């Protein structure tokens with residue numbers, strides 16, 4: 001059974017980490033202009049290329065952006081918003097969450113929240129953690145701040161509602177997996193030993209096959225990308241070919257995560273209540 005009346009939900013998501021992708025791995029990278037320029041490629045070249053592709057195919061998407069990047073690149077954020085895409089919470093500085101105290105994590109949450117409210121006029125609805133991890137406090141913070149969805153967990157490939165302390169919450173999870181992320185395939189730097197770039201055709205094959213099976217099972221499709229990685233010429237073609245492949249299927253909904261979460265939540269609540277009976 002389909003989970004949304006608007007069609008099979010397809011969530012294209014972009015983590016606009018920019019330079020914070022590198023400073024969060026090592027703060028000393030701030031003094032290495034060439035490493036930093038790998039991050040700058042994201043907002044400078046990647047985002048405009050992605051926006052024009054999404055516009056061409058009339059697709060709406062979600063951008064998870066650290067607060068610091070929002071502060072540093074207001075014109076880039078304005079362009080994303082003008083195109084009708086969603087800005088979601090991705091911490092303040094992209095600090096690796098597992099190394100933070102509760103106070104530091106709260107501060108990252110608060111500052112990221114405030115700047116999104118300032119630039120968009122409303123509270124952020126969704127949250128994706130930097131470095132793909134939660135601390136023992138993260139879930140509590142998400143509920144305290146009233147988030148509507150999270151896109152972090154690996155335990156399913158269809159959206160579900162989080163149950164916290166035995167109680168059903170309103171927090172929709174859009175599950176994540178490395179196979180539906182551009183970084184493991186393409187992220188390469190001389191400072192990240194052991195990483196090799198994959199052929200674009202191999203990635204397109206993996207993403208198409210993931211989509212085909214999820215579509216067949218009437219689940220949902222959430223893809224995580226980074227403008228500094230997917231924004232390269234050979235890779236934006238992968239994304240374009242994937243969009244074309246998906247559009248060849250009936251009854252598809254390319255939705256912003258915030259819209260999809262609101263749309264599917266009542267059905268997920270119902271599903272949970274039926275299971276509990």
Ligand SMILES: [Zn+2]
Nearest residue numbers: 015017130131
């Ligand atoms: Zn990130």
